[in-house]
Amino acid sequence: MQPRPGRLVHEFTSLLLCLILGLALGGAVSIADGRGWLPALPWTRIAAAVQHVPGEEIRRAIFLRLRPMQPLLRAEDVSANMRSYWEAGHPKRALKLLRGLKDQAVAYAVARDAVGRFRDLDPRFAAEAAISIQNEALRLATLRPVLAEWAALDAEGAWQFLESLPAESLREEMFLGATPGLARLSADRLSGLLLRLRPELRAAVVEGMNETAWQVGAWSNIYELMERLNLRPTDGVVGFQLALHLAEVEPGLAQSWIEQAPPSIARDTLAIGYIRSLEKSDRKLALEWTATLTDDGSTLKAGECARQVRAWLLEDRHTAQVWLQSDEGERLCPLEKRAEWFSGYGIPLLEIPEPSAPAAP
Amino acid sequence: MNPEPKPSAWAQIGAFVLQLIRVVLKCAVLGFGLVVGFLYLPQLSEPPVASTPNPEPSAALPAVPSTILTAIPAPMRSAGIDALRQVLGERQASATKYQVRDRCTGSVRELPLADMYPALGLIVRHPMPYVRLPLLDELFTRWVVLDREGALAAALSVMSPQAKARAVNRVLEAWVKTDEAAAWAWVGQLDDSILQSAVVNRLLTRCAAQAPAHYAEWAATLSDPFLRRQSLDRVAIEWARRDAPAALAWAQQQTEPNTRRALLSEVLAALSNRDPKLVFNTAASDPDAAVRHDILAQLLELHSRRDAATLLAWIAQTNLTADLQQPLNAAAKSLASLGITKLQATATRLPEGPLREAFLSGAAEAIASAGDPQSAWLLLQNLAASVEKNSALWSLGAAFASSPTTQEAANWLSALPASQERDSAIAGYASKAIAEKPQLALDWIAQMQNASERSAALSENFARWHRASKGASMAWLWATPRLSAAEKKALAR
Numbered sequence: 001m002q003p004r005p006g007r008l009v010h011e012f013t014s015l016l017l018c019l020i021l022g023l024a025l026g027g028a029v030s031i032a033d034g035r036g037w038l039p040a041l042p043w044t045r046i047a048a049a050v051q052h053v054p055g056e057e058i059r060r061a062i063f064l065r066l067r068p069m070q071p072l073l074r075a076e077d078v079s080a081n082m083r084s085y086w087e088a089g090h091p092k093r094a095l096k097l098l099r100g101l102k103d104q105a106v107a108y109a110v111a112r113d114a115v116g117r118f119r120d121l122d123p124r125f126a127a128e129a130a131i132s133i134q135n136e137a138l139r140l141a142t143l144r145p146v147l148a149e150w151a152a153l154d155a156e157g158a159w160q161f162l163e164s165l166p167a168e169s170l171r172e173e174m175f176l177g178a179t180p181g182l183a184r185l186s187a188d189r190l191s192g193l194l195l196r197l198r199p200e201l202r203a204a205v206v207e208g209m210n211e212t213a214w215q216v217g218a219w220s221n222i223y224e225l226m227e228r229l230n231l232r233p234t235d236g237v238v239g240f241q242l243a244l245h246l247a248e249v250e251p252g253l254a255q256s257w258i259e260q261a262p263p264s265i266a267r268d269t270l271a272i273g274y275i276r277s278l279e280k281s282d283r284k285l286a287l288e289w290t291a292t293l294t295d296d297g298s299t300l301k302a303g304e305c306a307r308q309v310r311a312w313l314l315e316d317r318h319t320a321q322v323w324l325q326s327d328e329g330e331r332l333c334p335l336e337k338r339a340e341w342f343s344g345y346g347i348p349l350l351e352i353p354e355p356s357a358p359a360a361p
Numbered sequence: 362m363n364p365e366p367k368p369s370a371w372a373q374i375g376a377f378v379l380q381l382i383r384v385v386l387k388c389a390v391l392g393f394g395l396v397v398g399f400l401y402l403p404q405l406s407e408p409p410v411a412s413t414p415n416p417e418p419s420a421a422l423p424a425v426p427s428t429i430l431t432a433i434p435a436p437m438r439s440a441g442i443d444a445l446r447q448v449l450g451e452r453q454a455s456a457t458k459y460q461v462r463d464r465c466t467g468s469v470r471e472l473p474l475a476d477m478y479p480a481l482g483l484i485v486r487h488p489m490p491y492v493r494l495p496l497l498d499e500l501f502t503r504w505v506v507l508d509r510e511g512a513l514a515a516a517l518s519v520m521s522p523q524a525k526a527r528a529v530n531r532v533l534e535a536w537v538k539t540d541e542a543a544a545w546a547w548v549g550q551l552d553d554s555i556l557q558s559a560v561v562n563r564l565l566t567r568c569a570a571q572a573p574a575h576y577a578e579w580a581a582t583l584s585d586p587f588l589r590r591q592s593l594d595r596v597a598i599e600w601a602r603r604d605a606p607a608a609l610a611w612a613q614q615q616t617e618p619n620t621r622r623a624l625l626s627e628v629l630a631a632l633s634n635r636d637p638k639l640v641f642n643t644a645a646s647d648p649d650a651a652v653r654h655d656i657l658a659q660l661l662e663l664h665s666r667r668d669a670a671t672l673l674a675w676i677a678q679t680n681l682t683a684d685l686q687q688p689l690n691a692a693a694k695s696l697a698s699l700g701i702t703k704l705q706a707t708a709t710r711l712p713e714g715p716l717r718e719a720f721l722s723g724a725a726e727a728i729a730s731a732g733d734p735q736s737a738w739l740l741l742q743n744l745a746a747s748v749e750k751n752s753a754l755w756s757l758g759a760a761f762a763s764s765p766t767t768q769e770a771a772n773w774l775s776a777l778p779a780s781q782e783r784d785s786a787i788a789g790y791a792s793k794a795i796a797e798k799p800q801l802a803l804d805w806i807a808q809m810q811n812a813s814e815r816s817a818a819l820s821e822n823f824a825r826w827h828r829a830s831k832g833a834s835m836a837w838l839w840a841t842p843r844l845s846a847a848e849k850k851a852l853a854r
Binding site: 245253310 | 388390392394395397458490494520521553554555558562585586587588590618619622655683690719747811
C-alpha cells in the first residue's frame with residue numbers, strides 16, 4: 001500500500017488542528033468557569049473526592065501530595081490567592097473563589113480583608129466581596145463603610161452598584177453612610193433608584209439625605225427629589241431633618257409647612273425639627289411651639305417639654321426658674337413635672353418681686 | 362478492467378490499527394490541548410484595561426468627537442498618551458496607587474491638546490478612585506492651559522458628580538485668574554445646583570479674600586437657601602483670615618439671627634487664635650443667647666486644649682454674667698487634667714451659685730470619667746443640688762462601678778441621702794455594673810426614690826441582662842424581695 005501524496009502533511013495538519021481546538025476549548029472552559037485550578041477548590045471538597053479513590057496506599061499518596069495545599073483554605077491564604085487573581089486582572093475569578101468558600105468564617109475574614117484594601121481596589125470589587133458574605137448582619141456591617149466611602153468619592157459608581165442589586169436585597173443600612181455622597185446626584189437619577197425601594201425605606205433614605213443636603217448646598221435638588229417621589233413634608237415620613245435644617249436657613253418656610261399641616265404625628269415631627277432649631281436662640285418661643293404639639297395623650301409633649309426645661313436650667317438657671325414660676329410656665333409645663341424640677345433638683349422657689357404698686361397719693 | 366485485488370486480512374487489520382492509532386493520537390492531542398488551555402491559557406492572556414471584568418461604570422466616557430480619534434494617525438500621537446495607556450493599562454499587581462499616580466502625572470503634564478480626550482477616556486475608566494481623581498486634576502490643569510473652552514466642555518461631560526466638580530473647578534480656578542467676572546457669570550448661570558454648589562464653595566476660597574465685601578453681597582442674593590448659607594459661611598472664613606475685625610463687624614451687622622449666629626461662629630473661631638480674650642469677651646457679651654451659650658462653649662473648649670493658662674486667667678479675671686453656666690461647664694470638662702487644686706482655686710474666683718456649680722460639676726464629671734471618682738467627689742460634695750451636679754453624679758456612679766471592689770461603690774452610694782442626686786448616682790452606677798454585676802445593679806435600682814425614673818431604669822437594665830442571660834435574670838426577678846408583685850409582672854412582660 002503506497003501512501004497517498006501529502007498524506008503526512010494532512011495528518012500533521014489535523015493533529016495541529018486538534019491541538020488548537022483543545023487549547024481553545026480548555027482556555028474557554030477555564031475562563032467561563034471563572035475559577036483557577038486546585039487552589040480554588042475547598043480542601044473539604046478535595047478530601048471528599050479523594051476518599052472515592054480506590055486503594056488505601058494511593059489515597060495516602062494523594063493526601064501526602066495535597067497536604068501542602070491545605071493551608072490555602074486558611075483565610076490569609078485565600079486572601080492572598082484572591083489578591084493574586086485581582087492583581088493579575090481577574091476580579092471575577094477572585095470573587096468566584098470567595099463565593100465558593102464553604103466555611104463562612106473564612107469567607108467573612110477574606111471579604112473583610114478585601115474591604116480593608118478598598119483604597120487599592122476597584123470599589124465595585126470590594127463591594128462585591130462584602131456582598132458575598134452570607135450572614136446578613138455581617139454583610140451589611142461590612143458593606144456599609146464601602147458604600148459610604150465609594151459614594152463620597154464617586155456617587156455615580158455607588159449609585160450604579162446599588163441599581164444593579166435586586167430590589168429585595170436593598171436594606172436601609174446600605175444607605176446609612178452613603179446618603180451624603182448620594183445626595184450629590186441629581187433628583188432625576190436618584191428617584192429611579194429610590195422608586196425601587198419599599199415606601200418606608202424610600203422615606204428613610206430621603207430623610208437621611210435631608211440630614212446632609214444642606215452641606216451639599218442644593219435645596220432645589222432635594223425638593224425636586226421629594227416631589228418626584230411624591231413625598232410631602234407633611235406626610236409624616238420625611239420631616240424632622242428637613243424642618244431642622246430648613247428652619248436654620250429658611251425659618252419662614254419651615255414654619256409655614258407646620259402651620260399648613262393638620263394636627264397629626266407628621267405635623268409633630270416637623271414641629272419638633274423646627275423647635276430644635278428655634279430653641280438655640282429663644283427658649284420661650286420653643287416652649288410655646290412645644291405646647292402646640294398635638295400628641296396630648298402620650299409622653300411626647302411632656303418629654304419634649306422636660307428636655308427643653310432641663311437644657312434651659314443647664315444654660316441659664318435663673319431665667320429658667322423665673323419662667324417656671326411664671327404664668328406662662330404654669331400654662332405650658334405640666335404641674336407634676338414642675339414639682340419634680342423644684343423638689344428633685346433642689347431648685348428653690350424664687351421670690352419674684354411683684355410689680356411695684358403706684359405710690360400713694 | 363481487472364477488479365482491484367481484494368486486500369488481505371492482514372492488510373485490513375493493519376489499516377484498522379493505523380486508523381485507530383490516528384484517532385487515539387488525535388484524541389490525545391485534543392486532550393492535551395484541553396488541559397493546557399484550561400490551566401495556562403488564561404494566565405498567559407494579557408487583559409486590556411478596557412476588558413477588565415469590572416470596568417469603572419461610573420465615569421462614563423464623555424462623547425469623544427470622532428474627528429479627534431480618527432484624524433490623528435497613531436504615529437502622530439504623543440509618547441505621553443502611550444505611556445499613560447501603558448501605565449493605566451498595566452495589571453494591578455505592578456504598582457500601588459501612589460506609584461501609578463506618580464508615573465502618570467509626568468505624562469499628563471506633557472500631553473498635547475490632541476491627546477486630551479483619549480487621556481480623559483483612559484483616566485475616567487480607571488477603576489480606582491484614588492488614582493482617577495488626582496489624575497483628573499492634573500489633566501484639567503494642563504487642558505485649561507491649552508484650550509479653556511474645550512476643557513470646560515469636557516469637564517461638564519464627566520458623569521460622576523465629584524469628578525465633574527473637580528474637573529470644572531480646575532478650569533474655573535484658571536479662568537478667574539484671567540477674567541474673574543466672566544468666570545463668576547458662567548457659574549451664576551449654571552443650572553446644575555449640585556455642581557454650582559461645589560464650584561461656588563471652591564471658587565470663593567480662591568476669590569473671597571480679595572474682595573470679601575463684594576462676594577458677601579453676591580452670596581446674600583443667592584436664592585437657594587442652602588447654597589446661600591454655605592457661601593456666606595465661606596466668605597466669613599476667608600474674610601476672617603484676611604481682615605478679622607472687618608469680618609467681625611460684618612457678621613455682627615447681619616439682621617437674620619441664624620445667619621448672624623453662623624457667621625459669628627466662623628469669624629470668632631478664626632480670630633480666637635490671634636486674640637482669644639477679645640473673642641471670649643465678644644461672645645460673652647453678645648445679645649444673642651445662642652452666641653453666649655453654644656458658641657462661647659465651643660470656643661472655650663477649643664481654646665482649653667491650646668492654651669489652658671490664658672483661659673483660666675480669663676475665667677478668673679472676667680466679671681462673668683450668671684447665664685454663662687454652659688460655657689463654664691464645657692471649659693471645666695476640658696481643663697480637668699490640670700488637677701483639682703487649680704480647678705478649686707479657679708472656682709473660688711467665680712461667684713457662688715450657678716456659675717461656680719457649673720464649673721465644679723463639669724470638672725468633677727471629667728475627672729470621674731477619667732477614672733478617679735474619689736477626687737471628683739471632693740469637688741462635688743459641698744455643692745448645692747443642681748442639674749449639673751446630677752449629671753456629674755451620674756458619671757461618678759459609672760466610675761465607681763469600675764472600681765476594683767464593689768464595697769467602695771456600695772459605701773459611697775449608701776452614704777448619699779435618698780434624693781434625686783442619689784437616684785442619678787445609682788442610674789450611672791447601674792449603667793456600667795449591669796454587665797458584670799447585674800444583681801447588684803438591679804438591687805440598687807430598686808432603691809431609687811423617684812418612681813418613674815426607677816421604673817425606666819429597671820426596665821432598661823433588666824432588658825439588657827435578660828438579653829445576655831435569660832435564666833439568671835428571671836430567677837432573680839422572681840426571688841428578689843425588693844420589687845413589688847406589680848413591678849415583677851411588668852418586667853416579666
